[in-house]
Amino acid sequence: MGLVALSLAIITLDYRQGQSGPLAAMGRGAQAFMAPLQEAVTSATRPVGDFFSGLAHLPSLERENQDLQDQVTTLQTEVSTNAQLQAQLQQLRDMLGLKSSLSPEAVPAVVIGNGLSNFHYTVTIDKGSDDGVRVCQPVVTGSASSPRLVGQVISVTPISAEVRLLIDRDFSVAGELATSSQTGLVVGQGDQDLQMQGIPTGTTFPEGDTPEYVFTVSYEIAGEHGRYPPGLLIGQVSSVHEASNALETEVSVKPAVDFSALEFVLVLKTNASEGCA
Amino acid sequence: MTRRIVSVTAIVITAVLLQSTVFSELRLLGVRPELLFLVTIVLALLEGPNEGAIVGFGAGLAQDMFLDQPKGITALTLTLLGYGVGMARQYIVSPSPLLPTIVVAIGTALGVAFYEIVSFLLGSFDLSAAEAVRIALLTAAYNAVLTPILYPLLRRIVEGSRPRRVVRF
Numbered sequence: 001m002g003l004v005a006l007s008l009a010i011i012t013l014d015y016r017q018g019q020s021g022p023l024a025a026m027g028r029g030a031q032a033f034m035a036p037l038q039e040a041v042t043s044a045t046r047p048v049g050d051f052f053s054g055l056a057h058l059p060s061l062e063r064e065n066q067d068l069q070d071q072v073t074t075l076q077t078e079v080s081t082n083a084q085l086q087a088q089l090q091q092l093r094d095m096l097g098l099k100s101s102l103s104p105e106a107v108p109a110v111v112i113g114n115g116l117s118n119f120h121y122t123v124t125i126d127k128g129s130d131d132g133v134r135v136c137q138p139v140v141t142g143s144a145s146s147p148r149l150v151g152q153v154i155s156v157t158p159i160s161a162e163v164r165l166l167i168d169r170d171f172s173v174a175g176e177l178a179t180s181s182q183t184g185l186v187v188g189q190g191d192q193d194l195q196m197q198g199i200p201t202g203t204t205f206p207e208g209d210t211p212e213y214v215f216t217v218s219y220e221i222a223g224e225h226g227r228y229p230p231g232l233l234i235g236q237v238s239s240v241h242e243a244s245n246a247l248e249t250e251v252s253v254k255p256a257v258d259f260s261a262l263e264f265v266l267v268l269k270t271n272a273s274e275g276c277a
Numbered sequence: 278m279t280r281r282i283v284s285v286t287a288i289v290i291t292a293v294l295l296q297s298t299v300f301s302e303l304r305l306l307g308v309r310p311e312l313l314f315l316v317t318i319v320l321a322l323l324e325g326p327n328e329g330a331i332v333g334f335g336a337g338l339a340q341d342m343f344l345d346q347p348k349g350i351t352a353l354t355l356t357l358l359g360y361g362v363g364m365a366r367q368y369i370v371s372p373s374p375l376l377p378t379i380v381v382a383i384g385t386a387l388g389v390a391f392y393e394i395v396s397f398l399l400g401s402f403d404l405s406a407a408e409a410v411r412i413a414l415l416t417a418a419y420n421a422v423l424t425p426i427l428y429p430l431l432r433r434i435v436e437g438s439r440p441r442r443v444v445r446f
Contacts, residue, residue: 003334003356010349030342041298114301191307
């Protein structure tokens with residue numbers, strides 16, 4: 001019974017003190033202790049895990065192959081047009097004297113573990129405050145030219161950090177539809193696709209198979225900048241429901257990142273403010 | 278006694294480690310097992326309510342350290358679960374080899390449900406009721422599947438480290 005009372009005391013204490021209390025510090029200690037072990041186990045078991053997830057995807061591979069080949073043909077034609085546009089863009093940029101890369105410095109990291117819970121979606125990465133990783137910094141994956149949003153750092157130890165994923169139910173980010181430039185709040189929904197809220201009815205979406213993408217958006221309110229650099233790909237619109245009695249359109253967004261196979265990420269060293277987690 | 282503490286600690290650390298690495302890739306319909314629930318239930322079943330409660334508290338606290346939640350919820354859940362299963366043990370007379378599997382399944386479902394309710398009351402739970410029930414049942418099923426594999430192993434470790442009773446004549 002003493003233990004029950006102790007548990008209740010711990011819940012109360014931690015609930016009241018949040019990130020600054022002794023229990024939060026204990027948690028960070030435990031995470032730092034576990035990080036090297038997680039790293040070892042993950043590097044040993046990743047090939048096995050890849051094998052099993054490969055098996056699970058086997059039936060869809062043939063269809064995927066066909067789809068991809070079709071895509072290659074389409075893309076090849078697009079590439080030639082793009083090269084032309086790229087040259088044009090470069091010319092215009094040079095003319096305007098813009099800096100081509102405004103993106104902040106980034107720390108590459110490896111995913112060494114996943115969260116323990118069935119109710120939250122987090123991963124552990126192998127870089128921490130020793131490498132300049134801070135709470136609130138955005139985490140992306142993909143190449144520098146086409147970064148895709150993964151999530152946000154929520155706690156750091158000297159050698160590891162916890163990242164809350166885009167699909168976590170506590171995660172939200174301002175997003176912008178590529179064609180209509182309408183902005184809305186993108187909220188994680190766990191295993192389901194993300195929900196984008198606040199899109200007015202009557203917003204136009206591309207017809208047919210043309211995908212509509214959602215990117216992070218930059219904004220500034222009273223001198224405070226948004227937490228995420230603009231232009232990070234969040235995902236692709238998967239369904240649009242026109243709700244006749246509501247003032248807005250419900251938009252589902254499929255994340256651009258495959259979270260089941262996440263391995264390498266980049267932490268963007270923005271000057272994130274404290275108190276966002 | 279020291280040997281006992283060391284072996285139980287090792288079991289708990291291994292469970293945390295496996296759950297955050299291997300089992301996060303081997304999901305069953307999107308759900309991973311709750312290895313620390315399984316460990317607590319099995320140890321309570323083998324050793325009774327007191328040790329069940331102590332192991333549950335330790336295992337729960339260990340898991341809490343890695344969750345983005347008010348810490349202590351899992352500790353509370355597993356303390357009660359360990360005690361409850363330990364107490365229930367004396368009413369169970371069935372010698373069936375399936376017994377641990379059934380107890381683990383029921384215990385996990387109840388434990389996860391309790392955990393969901395407590396975190397709901399603390400305002401850190403935002404799933405629909407249907408989703409909450411689905412996760413509780415799937416976790417229970419996954420834990421039940423793992424029991425026949427892990428029960429003999431845990432039993433061996435626990436019985437091997439049981440303090441020897443000194444018999445005096």
